[in-house]
Structures are given as C-alpha cells and as structure tokens.
Amino acid sequence: MKQPYDIIIVGGGMAGASLAIALSGHGLQIALIEAADLKIDTVPNYDDRGIALAYGSQRIFSALNTWSDMAADAEPIRHIHVSEQGGFGFAHLDAEEEGVPALGYVITARNLGAALLKRLSGIQDIDVIAPGRVQWVNIEEDLAHVGLEDQTLSTRLLVAADGGNSFVRQQLCFEVKRREYGQTAIAANITPGLAHRNIAFERFTRNGPMAMLPMTEQRCALVWTVKDEMAGEILSLNETRFLERVQRQFGWRLGKLQRAGKRSGYPLSQLYVPDTVQHRAVVIGNAAHTLHPVAGQGFNLGIRDVAALAEVVLQAVSSGKDPGLLAILERYQEWRRKDQRTVVQLTDALVRSFSNDLLPLRMARNIGLLALEGLPPARHTIARAAMGIHGRLPRLSRGLPV
C-alpha cells in the first residue's frame, strides 16, 4: 500500500479497468477497487453480450496495447444497414466509403474483459483491491477518503467508475437526470442460415429496435428491445419459438435463423450526470451516463471519457500539478461535455422517435432514412460520429500513447 494514492478508481468494469491501464506506467500510485473478485467469471458485466466497439474505441485499445489480445475474438463491421419493419426507407454506412478498415468491431463483453484483466495482471504499479466494496466516501481539501470493510484509503483524485447505480456518485450528491423507458433489452448470440458478410443490421420494429451484429464464427449478436411486460414471456420461450419470434421481426436477410445461445434480459433506463466533476472526484462510464443500447454507444462514450481523463491527469502531473484540483478536472469536464450531452440526447431521440407508430411520424422517419441514403455528406458526418472520431480527439483516440 502506497498511501495516499494519486488516483483511486472505484469499479473494475470496462471503464475502470481501461482507465487503470491507461494511467499505469507513469509513476503514479494507483488503486483499483472492485466489489467482485477481479476474475472474468465474477465481474458482473463481463458477460456474453456482444459489444459493438466503434473504430475510435478500437484505436484506443490499440494504443493501450490491449487490442492484440482482443483482435482474434473481434469481428469487423464493414457495413451498417438501418431499416424499419414494414417501411420503405433504409440507409447504409460503408467502411470503404469512409476510408477505414472497419466501422467498428463486435466482441463479447467477456472477451473484452478477459483482455483487460490479462493486461492488468502484468502491471506492477496498480494495487488491485478485489473483492473490496466502498462503503463510505469523504472529501476533504487535500485528500478524498474511501472506507472499505476493513480499511480506509486516501487519494488525491477519486474516480467513480462503479456503474449505473454508482454508490460513490450517490454519496457525493452529483445531480442525476433519469428517464425510464419501460423497456428491456434481450441479448442472445444467434447462428443465422446465411453468412453475415460483416453487416450490422439495425432494424426498427413495432415491438422495439432490433440489432443483429456480425460476430466471429459466423454468429450474430442480437440485441432486441421489447416492452417490459413482454420480456418475461420472450425470455422463457423455447429456442424454436424464440427464433420464430426473432425471425418475424427481423425478416429473412440472414436466411433462416438456426440457433440461439443463452438469453439475458437487461432492464433499460437513461441516466445522465450533467456535471461530472467535483473537487477531488470525477464520475466516468456508466456512472456518468447510462444509455439505451439502441445505437451501441454506451461503452464507446465511456472509453472516450477514459482517454480524455488519462490525458488531462497525466498532463497535470507531468507539470507538477495536483490532478484532484477542481480547476484541472474542469478541463476534463469541458472537453467531454459536448460529446456526452450529444450522444445522450441523440440516443434518447432515436428511441423515442422510433417508438412512436403514428402514420405521419412513420412516413417522416422513412423519408429521413431515404434522404440520408441519398446524401453522402450527411452520411459521412453520421459515420464519423458513430465511429467516435469526431471533435477534438484525445491522443489515445488517434492511436498515440497518452
């Protein structure tokens, strides 16, 4: 133990583990506290759901030297096809048109987590405290203190990466804006009858948006959003009936759906913290913004928080400044505010627009999709935003060391 720490990160999920890796190797004293055992089968969100990593996120992992342990399990997305069930509009994005090898990659949260944990295990300058649950937090002028069951730790900067129900965020009374959707995401890995040809399908159906993303071994990651009241019944269907239901919503672009892996349900709501910093504390990842998975942007937004925060902190430390000062953290906040707010608002607008079945709105949506299809500059802007390579990019997002 090297108390007081320079940085304590609470939460060893994808955001917290990535930040610990990004900050390591620069002479900082870092602690990573995770409530579960820090193993691939025990960290709650390192499960089998497919995560669409934007091209910009892949560049961050490359710069963090973790992509080499992810690449074999990651399938490139070369095209994105957006359509509405029963509608005439569609739009597509294409990697070649954008001049990139892939618009993004799909990897299971388990494989992504395994690569992060492998990298963490080879790092000497991080004290991993797991299992260890933070039970109280106290901020003073010079240090922040966190209490675990059997010890108290102190730090110059406390990072809350402890997920949507963040205990640290609640203890520090950060303002939170919430929206309930009354929807559940059903995730399962599906084996289709036809090759996916690296196309990610986003289909808006009357029963909610459905994504079918290309995975390794010619599987597809299904994320289907349904009303809460339908979720229990769909989750309990046998495999044949479940596949029939998915097929009815998705159509036949991937031939007859053959097999479905384990199904999981995730109740959905949106959470947004407008001001993510205080003196000696910052919230990142799902603790700062929890999104509907309709556009697959939740973790992509979180990893951009990681890249920007690592850069701001390391710049401050290298010029002899205290990284926990509000003035330093406000630089991070100003950098991240626009991206966070835009992605939260656009994701919400997408969910609500496509949840409405009124005929004029359906017409407008389909005309909008067709207009997008016919307007390459608009498509290009949307593609760059979806790839996470717009605006002022941190060094890691440019593939450079932090």
Ligand SMILES: Cc1cc2nc3c(=O)[nH]c(=O)nc-3n(C[C@H](O)[C@H](O)[C@H](O)COP(=O)(O)OP(=O)(O)OC[C@H]3O[C@@H](n4cnc5c(N)ncnc54)[C@H](O)[C@@H]3O)c2cc1C
């Ligand atoms: C169905 C579904 C599909 C998704 N698809 C995509 C996608 O395609 N692309 C994408 O970018 N995102 C996607 N997401 C979002 C993505 O999964 C999340 O953004 C990401 O998992 C959040 O990671 P995190 O580290 O911020 O939080 P979490 O994964 O919630 O990690 C928080 C960690 O903190 C620990 N913790 C909590 N409290 C304490 C405490 N008091 N003390 C110590 N530790 C504590 C927890 O044990 C946990 O390990 C999807 C989400 C869902 C539900």
